[in-house]
Amino acid sequence: MTALQIADLNVRLAGRQILTDVNLEARPGELIGLLGPNGAGKTTLMRSILGLIPRTKGSIKAASVGYVPQRHEFAWDYPIDVRHTVLNGRAGSIGPFRRSRRADFAATAHALKRVNLQHLADRPIGQLSGGQRQRVLVARALAVEPTLLLLDEPFTGMDFPSIEALVEILRSLAADGMSILMVTHDLAQAVDVCDRLVLLNGRVVADGAPGELRSPEPWMETFDVHPDSPLLRGVGLAQ
Numbered sequence: 001m002t003a004l005q006i007a008d009l010n011v012r013l014a015g016r017q018i019l020t021d022v023n024l025e026a027r028p029g030e031l032i033g034l035l036g037p038n039g040a041g042k043t044t045l046m047r048s049i050l051g052l053i054p055r056t057k058g059s060i061k062a063a064s065v066g067y068v069p070q071r072h073e074f075a076w077d078y079p080i081d082v083r084h085t086v087l088n089g090r091a092g093s094i095g096p097f098r099r100s101r102r103a104d105f106a107a108t109a110h111a112l113k114r115v116n117l118q119h120l121a122d123r124p125i126g127q128l129s130g131g132q133r134q135r136v137l138v139a140r141a142l143a144v145e146p147t148l149l150l151l152d153e154p155f156t157g158m159d160f161p162s163i164e165a166l167v168e169i170l171r172s173l174a175a176d177g178m179s180i181l182m183v184t185h186d187l188a189q190a191v192d193v194c195d196r197l198v199l200l201n202g203r204v205v206a207d208g209a210p211g212e213l214r215s216p217e218p219w220m221e222t223f224d225v226h227p228d229s230p231l232l233r234g235v236g237l238a239q
């Protein structure tokens with residue numbers, strides 16, 4: 001059983017080939033880091049999984065998907081508390097004209113507990129720290145009770161304690177069987193915490209456990225860097 005199965009995915013946008021023959025599978029319990037340079041097509045791949053982008057070829061099979069956008073994409077000045085922000089994550093399943101039912105509030109409470117934010121449920125979102133905001137977005141995605149969680153650059157702009165708290169939450173979700181696919185530019189963090197890394201640059205250059213990606217070549221090819229690049233030292237592959 002896989003939470004995500006992508007076969008031969010090809011995407012063209014505005015007449016340009018963005019993704020070519022992408023194959024990717026996510027199994028239950030895997031925390032996968034999706035890594036690549038700017039413009040590699042990481043966001044395009046996520047948006048394709050969410051069904052937001054037409055493909056020219058290939059197939060995507062995904063179970064239920066929760067999506068955690070980048071923090072800056074969210075309207076934090078909107079006057080709403082944490083509980084209702086998370087509850088709104090279920091808006092699609094609640095429907096626009098139906099009152100939230102008990103199951104929706106139960107899923108919201110459960111999601112808040114998973115990210116350790118129960119004590120802040122009544123707080124306006126504008127009063128939260130960056131780390132707390134990130135956890136609200138995770139809870140909001142969890143409120144739909146997904147089997148696959150997608151995160152877009154969750155560590156950007158966060159301090160170490162907040163990153164560690166988030167990593168702990170992601171690891172515990174994975175331990176409970178969730179598949180997690182996370183785009184990040186924090187390569188060292190990804191090598192440290194992910195079960196698998198997918199190196200993408202328009203196509204999948206490499207896909208394997210961090211321990212299997214110990215040669216510099218796929219990193220050099222993906223990020224277009226030289227053998228003496230600090231990037232390689234950053235992922236523990238100093239020459």
Ligand SMILES: Nc1ncnc2c1ncn2[C@@H]1O[C@H](COP(=O)(O)OP(=O)(O)OP(=O)(O)O)[C@@H](O)[C@H]1O
Pocket residue numbers: 013014018036037038039040041042043044045
């Ligand atoms: N709606 C669009 N129309 C046309 N081209 C697009 C569109 N969205 C993205 N692109 C192009 O697709 C390519 C991949 O973009 P994408 O945002 O997927 O990359 P990324 O790997 O997420 O980059 P970054 O790390 O900078 O976020 C880029 O060249 C971008 O300009």
